[in-house]
Amino acid sequence: MSEENPPEAPSEETAAAPERTEAAKPGPGLLEIRDLMVVFDGFTAINGVDLTVGEGELRFLIGPNGAGKTTLIDVITGLTKPTSGTVRFAGASLAGRKEHQIVRLGIGRTFQTSVVFEELSVLENIDLAASFRRPLASLLRRRKGVTDEVASALETIGLRDLADRPAGILSHGQRQWLEIGMLIAQGPKLLLLDEPVAGMSKDERERTGELLTEIARDHTVIVIEHDMEFLRRYASTVTVLHEGSVLVEGDVAAVQADPRVQEVYLGRKKEEAA
Template identity: 80%
Template sequence: MTALLEIRGLEVVFDGFRALDGVDLTVDQGELRFLIGPNGAGKTTLIDVITGLTRPAGGTVAFGGADLVGRKEHQIVRQGIGRTFQTSVVFEELTVVENLDLAASFRRPLRTLLRQRRGISDTVAEALETIGLTALAERPAGVLSHGQRQWLEIGMLIAQRPRLLLLDEPVAGMSRDERERTGELLTAIAEDHTVIVVEHDMEFLRRYASQVTVLHEGRVLVEGGVAEVRADPRVQEVYLGRNREEAA
């Protein structure tokens, strides 16, 4: 497989605290990678570095062979990287389809943004179908359930046609049914995209993850398949060991 994201020796220091301490990470094209670890392990900081929100003290981040360190957020988006945050960010007063159309518009020439939308573009229609919100296309985003808002935000990323999606705790606060639908959605998205998921829900991890990277104290503790990672005594001690029932 071809490496899409290659991180080497990544270091981030906040007021003397090493949030990331020599992280090496390789994610291949078309991979669905889960990133786990206890609070403070450096998961979100790692995502922030990839997307340009945080500048590292050392190391390299290469995406498709291009160095991302020092690039601005909008430049990284145009490179083909999109992310969600722990709290969904949608425009509540706009409809579902208007949110998707707005997200898709960043690749369109400025003159086309001044025209009134007529119909639904193929890109937006595909995103609607993928996230399962076609029937709610004309509903204001503000009336959606928590899970539906998360799916809409994922759809807004898909509409931008990224090569890499970074999803920060996408099932946080969801019901069991919503988590199941989200797992199916991520599996479907991974057929055409590379996806990195930051997650704490271990049941969700067991059901939908294939490759897992465990962070601890700013370092990569272990990587591998779900069964391999769960069986590693180091993981049980620093992460799963906090809840032995989940480790069983």
């Protein structure tokens, strides 16, 4: 994906007050981020981000390359330590927690490149992912049958017919679904998905959109995405990041129509957007 060089940043007054439509107002905050700053060797990657994601939301996070999207997810999952600010999940502060501790709190994440065990079957991949909640001694015993959470995850991602096939034979899209299934089997409250439809065929993108909609009935989901067609079809609430700050927040129609988004994300100048 080519790098984009966004035009001149909006004024300080504009950047300090991101727009929010009525549709974007969240419910009770499952994830609450306040005044978040991340600075790497003098470079400000995240600049005073405030973000609230309500329980049960399917939130899309967009912005040009370098906007701070992945860094924000890295902070939530404990991969990157913030310079200042707070991140709270289900009322608990994530400050100082290690990555595995954050997973146990109920936060799961996928990366742009799927990570599955190719030699293991689809079922074994999901069962292994679910095993982190089981006592160590039980992992040394031969498994008998399939647990409810594993069976449910397998059904949700639509790979039941391939349960006994090695993961290495799966298509790109199926691998992404398997990784999502591995997260679901861990029983998370919040799923963070980094560009889940990148490289997928049209049919795979449609199936992934349906899958995300289904998952969001029982989970809170944050999706980093660049595919604008996918965004228009499946997003309800969208947060736009630009140069490490929240630029605009609202429903799809309002975000698309905003001249600042057209300028910094879609690459249109103000006079063209008018």
